[in-house]
Amino acid sequence: MNLESLKAIIGPNVIEEDQDIISGATSDWTRRYQGHSTALALPTSTSEVAEILKWCSSNRISVVPQGGNTGMVGGGVPMNGELVLSLKKMTKIEFVDGAPAQLIADAGATLSTVQREAAKNGWVYGVDFSARESATIGGTIATNAGGNHVIRYGDTRKQLISVEAVTAEGIIVGDIRGLVKDNTGYHLPSFLCGSEGTLAVITRARLGLWAKPEEKVVVLVGLESVEEALDIARLFASTNQDMQASEIFFQNGLALVCNRFEIKPPWGGKHSTYLLLEFAGPKGVLERIQASNHGQILQNTESVAIGEDEASRSRLWRYRSLHTEAISGVGIPHKLDVTVPHHQLPYFMNTVGSIVEGCASDSETYLFGHAGDGNIHVNVIGPNENDLTIDKAVLEFVSSLGGSISAEHGIGRAKAAYLHLRRTPEEIRLFKDLKNVFDPIGILNPGVIFFE
Numbered sequence: 001m002n003l004e005s006l007k008a009i010i011g012p013n014v015i016e017e018d019q020d021i022i023s024g025a026t027s028d029w030t031r032r033y034q035g036h037s038t039a040l041a042l043p044t045s046t047s048e049v050a051e052i053l054k055w056c057s058s059n060r061i062s063v064v065p066q067g068g069n070t071g072m073v074g075g076g077v078p079m080n081g082e083l084v085l086s087l088k089k090m091t092k093i094e095f096v097d098g099a100p101a102q103l104i105a106d107a108g109a110t111l112s113t114v115q116r117e118a119a120k121n122g123w124v125y126g127v128d129f130s131a132r133e134s135a136t137i138g139g140t141i142a143t144n145a146g147g148n149h150v151i152r153y154g155d156t157r158k159q160l161i162s163v164e165a166v167t168a169e170g171i172i173v174g175d176i177r178g179l180v181k182d183n184t185g186y187h188l189p190s191f192l193c194g195s196e197g198t199l200a201v202i203t204r205a206r207l208g209l210w211a212k213p214e215e216k217v218v219v220l221v222g223l224e225s226v227e228e229a230l231d232i233a234r235l236f237a238s239t240n241q242d243m244q245a246s247e248i249f250f251q252n253g254l255a256l257v258c259n260r261f262e263i264k265p266p267w268g269g270k271h272s273t274y275l276l277l278e279f280a281g282p283k284g285v286l287e288r289i290q291a292s293n294h295g296q297i298l299q300n301t302e303s304v305a306i307g308e309d310e311a312s313r314s315r316l317w318r319y320r321s322l323h324t325e326a327i328s329g330v331g332i333p334h335k336l337d338v339t340v341p342h343h344q345l346p347y348f349m350n351t352v353g354s355i356v357e358g359c360a361s362d363s364e365t366y367l368f369g370h371a372g373d374g375n376i377h378v379n380v381i382g383p384n385e386n387d388l389t390i391d392k393a394v395l396e397f398v399s400s401l402g403g404s405i406s407a408e409h410g411i412g413r414a415k416a417a418y419l420h421l422r423r424t425p426e427e428i429r430l431f432k433d434l435k436n437v438f439d440p441i442g443i444l445n446p447g448v449i450f451f452e
């Protein structure tokens with residue numbers, strides 16, 4: 001890749017060629033994908049992004065857009081020496097005049113900065129998950145990130161009012177300051193949200209915010225079966241409007257987290273299954289939980305912990321949110337982020353371990369996830385990361401139950417070979433036609449979503 005003519009257009013400072021710096025952007029968080037590149041572009045404005053993409057298009061240079069590089073499916077890794085286009089230096093956040101519950105964030109602003117800016121002004125941003133300090137707004141839109149609060153606020157798509165983006169040919173599209181109601185033809189944010197960097201590079205987004213709840217309470221319950229956990233979650237969900245997170249995990253994951261991070265388990269006794277619920281709303285959150293018909297569940301002090309202040313809430317959350325890091329600490333996991341219909345959840349969680357063992361008897365399966373929306377993360381340690389027998393078996397099982405092979409992480413490279421388990425040949429053909437319209441010469445994220 002001869003970058004001299006690009007440097008002549010946008011100046012030398014935007015292009016990084018130091019391998020020590022580039023190497024941080026060429027492998028992914030899970031360590032499964034190890035790529036390479038000779039250059040990392042770090043634009044500071046939408047017009048620079050447009051200049052870079054115009055140049056890439058004219059020179060037929062493939063591009064991998066990248067935000068915080070926390071993606072779980074290898075979508076942001078330059079596996080074939082592509083130019084990495086990092087949005088990390090574009091971090092501005094501003095509120096919209098006359099529209100208090102909205103802000104405009106540059107694509108490189110992190111999720112946590114957006115959350116903090118929203119909170120300072122009395123609002124909440126509806127998306128939250130534990131990679132918040134690194135994941136960027138552009139990356140969360142590109143993957144349509146879900147996270148902990150989907151049952152209350154919906155996924156990233158539901159927060160998105162408008163986007164600004166640059167097409168593969170360097171054309172800037174999207175009316176970021178435009179109108180909230182605007183039915184003029186196709187809806188650009190819907191096309192780009194979840195497109196995983198294959199259609200355009202997102203440069204800015206206008207996001208909707210929510211009123212900040214006055215109080216929050218976290219409840220952790222130790223149980224003996226998946227069925228019990230799902231019943232409790234369902235009971236609270238149907239009667240308590242404050243519920244905003246409903247997470248499940250199991251004894252082997254809890255033990256790993258406690259060992260790895262040297263933290264004490266919640267109680268002396270062990271349980272097979274753990275349910276973490278978060279409630280938020282006007283003052284009186286705990287009283288409303290206790291007053292409900294099933295409030296007596298909270299009276300068993302041997303297997304219930306309640307966090308009312310920030311420190312105790314985050315102590316309880318750690319048991320769930322440190323799973324991803326703890327599992328990566330013992331190996332490179334096979335990561336399968338799936339959804340199954342609610343009525344299939346107990347069968348799925350009780351059976352998937354034996355399916356994995358049938359493929360690799362020396363494996364350890366960790367299950368955890370967002371039980372409230374049917375989204376379970378199946379993480380398997382043991383078999384070599386390039387042996388995909390387990391991945392195929394689990395995804396086929398999910399598909400046979402009417403589930404989705406990607407709940408919130410996207411398809412990326414990791415799931416591209418299995419897209420047909422969820423999408424019909426006609427849908428895949430339509431997707432490819434759409435990709436050709438946005439990116440006629442195919443320079444944006446080749447190999448992502450579509451298996452070549």
Ligand SMILES: Cc1cc2nc3c(=O)[nH]c(=O)nc-3n(C[C@H](O)[C@H](O)[C@H](O)COP(=O)(O)OP(=O)(O)OC[C@H]3O[C@@H](n4cnc5c(N)ncnc54)[C@H](O)[C@@H]3O)c2cc1C
Pocket residue numbers: 029064065066067068069070071072074075076087107128129130131134135136137138139140141142143144145146147148196197198200201202203324325408409412445448
């Ligand atoms: C500990 C941990 C916990 C996580 N928990 C969750 C969770 O609960 N829910 C969830 O949904 N995800 C979760 N993730 C996954 C991850 O954080 C999300 O996929 C996140 O949305 C990616 O953001 P990013 O900025 O890191 O994007 P990257 O990893 O840099 O990129 C992800 C994809 O988006 C594309 N992309 C990035 N920026 C742009 C842009 N500006 N324009 C166009 N395309 C772009 C890339 O090419 C790539 O295909 C977790 C990850 C970790 C490490």
